[in-house]
Amino acid sequence: MIEFRSVVKDYKGVRALDEVSFTVEPGSVTGFLGPNGAGKTTALRILVGLSRPTSGTATIFGRPYRELEAPGWHVGTLLDANAQHPGRTGREILTLGAMMLGLPRSRVDEVLELVGLTDREARRTFRGYSLGMRQRLGIAHALLARPRVLVLDEPANGLDPQGIHWLRGLLRQLADTGCAVLLSSHLLAEVERIADRVVVIGGGRVLAEGTLDELGRGRDLEQVFLELTAKADRRAA
Amino acid sequence: MSDVTVHGAARAAGETAGENTAPKPVPFHRLLLVEARKMADTRSAMVMLGLLAAMTVVSIAARGVDAGPQLGRLTTTAGIGYGTLLPAIAILAVTGDWTHRSALTTFTLEPRRGRVLVARCLPPLLATVAASLFALAVAAPVTAVTAALQGVPAEWDLDATRMLGWTATNVLLIAMALAFAMLLLHPAAAIATYFVVGTLWNLVGNVSELGREIARWVDLGTAVGPLAAAELTWMDAARLATAVLCSVALPMAIGAVRALRAEVR
Numbered sequence: 311m312i313e314f315r316s317v318v319k320d321y322k323g324v325r326a327l328d329e330v331s332f333t334v335e336p337g338s339v340t341g342f343l344g345p346n347g348a349g350k351t352t353a354l355r356i357l358v359g360l361s362r363p364t365s366g367t368a369t370i371f372g373r374p375y376r377e378l379e380a381p382g383w384h385v386g387t388l389l390d391a392n393a394q395h396p397g398r399t400g401r402e403i404l405t406l407g408a409m410m411l412g413l414p415r416s417r418v419d420e421v422l423e424l425v426g427l428t429d430r431e432a433r434r435t436f437r438g439y440s441l442g443m444r445q446r447l448g449i450a451h452a453l454l455a456r457p458r459v460l461v462l463d464e465p466a467n468g469l470d471p472q473g474i475h476w477l478r479g480l481l482r483q484l485a486d487t488g489c490a491v492l493l494s495s496h497l498l499a500e501v502e503r504i505a506d507r508v509v510v511i512g513g514g515r516v517l518a519e520g521t522l523d524e525l526g527r528g529r530d531l532e533q534v535f536l537e538l539t540a541k542a543d544r545r546a547a
Numbered sequence: 548m549s550d551v552t553v554h555g556a557a558r559a560a561g562e563t564a565g566e567n568t569a570p571k572p573v574p575f576h577r578l579l580l581v582e583a584r585k586m587a588d589t590r591s592a593m594v595m596l597g598l599l600a601a602m603t604v605v606s607i608a609a610r611g612v613d614a615g616p617q618l619g620r621l622t623t624t625a626g627i628g629y630g631t632l633l634p635a636i637a638i639l640a641v642t643g644d645w646t647h648r649s650a651l652t653t654f655t656l657e658p659r660r661g662r663v664l665v666a667r668c669l670p671p672l673l674a675t676v677a678a679s680l681f682a683l684a685v686a687a688p689v690t691a692v693t694a695a696l697q698g699v700p701a702e703w704d705l706d707a708t709r710m711l712g713w714t715a716t717n718v719l720l721i722a723m724a725l726a727f728a729m730l731l732l733h734p735a736a737a738i739a740t741y742f743v744v745g746t747l748w749n750l751v752g753n754v755s756e757l758g759r760e761i762a763r764w765v766d767l768g769t770a771v772g773p774l775a776a777a778e779l780t781w782m783d784a785a786r787l788a789t790a791v792l793c794s795v796a797l798p799m800a801i802g803a804v805r806a807l808r809a810e811v812r
Contacts, residue, residue: 355810355811358655359654359655359658360651360654360655360810360811361810361811362810375658376658376659379570379571379572380570380571380572380573381655381656381658382573382655382656382657383570384570385655387652387655389651389655390648390651392648393647393648393649393650393651393652394647394648394649394652395585395589395643395647395649396647397589397590397591397592398588398589402588403649406581406584406585406588407652407656409577409580409581409584410573410577410578410581410653410656410657411573411656412571412573412574412577435589435590451652455570
């Protein structure tokens, strides 16, 4: 459903992404794993059309995001939970999204309930939200149109252990109904708890891809991750 | 491509709600409604709009006491607020999405950025027309009350051309504020530039005759003078057109091109 094909992104002579290729199929929660600065965010922004690749293509349903008929309907996106007007209430932020998508206001109440934000919390301004609440609000926003593809950048950041457990359950349920979920994280422990497949990226390159079992082959996944990224660092140096 | 249209499988966790209707691209009127709503959906925005309304009422009432019951004159007194607070409101409407980085959300829901930018600039312009009418609606009762209190006859005659010229002037000056906002994408910088540019042109005009002549052709604040007074000659119209080109169209075009091509961060 999601396909990166030889995506290259250069910033002023610095190669942020180098021939990145991988796919995310329906029914899976894929963790996009890599250290800070590995290129995760760049790749996700290219995927949803906020930035253009230098070469290669990133497609959803076989088409670049900008060419989808109604992308907001098919793809739920959370790129930065902090990127909202601090003076708006959580409910207002969701209402604006629902208006854009032409959804009934009742949908705002539904997604609020889905992510566990109370009516009182929703009436507070974004300024006073903790990072965990902001993540829940952002996930609620991404789920507004019941999309079949979810793209989430560091959604577990700031969530407490219960929150991570909840996120896992939510994404698992979505995947079971045929959704494709791609979420990034720089923390292996998070990804291990949430995703069933992993794409490891380092220094702008895909270092490994597969299910947690395939990658680990019985070994500690953290060890695998450190070895992979260390190799990438040596190559870059 | 059936994946794109079939939507039935998309069930968020724990939900049994009915199907979504067939997804369509975001129609323009919806973008317009959303952008208009964003102008008034925070406390600070409401405070600014309230202040503007209060300033309009107070300045018109004060002018009534001072100058007597003249409807036309009282109406245009509202220009005090419309020349100061309204540009700031317009600039914040354009820059807000960038400064708070909610552009990430806006442009993922509607990747056709040009439509968003147009939808964002229209509400402040429409609000300016509404504000001009609001001034008239405030000036009418103030005229009546002032006439009664001062015991003098009210001057009700309203020169329609003059009113149109004044409204058009307000709209053009707000368009300039929007253009600076689009160019700089930073609220404080755009507001400062808007006011500094006016002062600078005044200075240039006062320094030399040549400076004054250039200002007539380039500076919108100078070129709208004859329009506001509804004494527009063909020469003035030509000056106004070049000033709009320089002070509105050019910065707006540069800003738009950049916003269309920029990486949204």
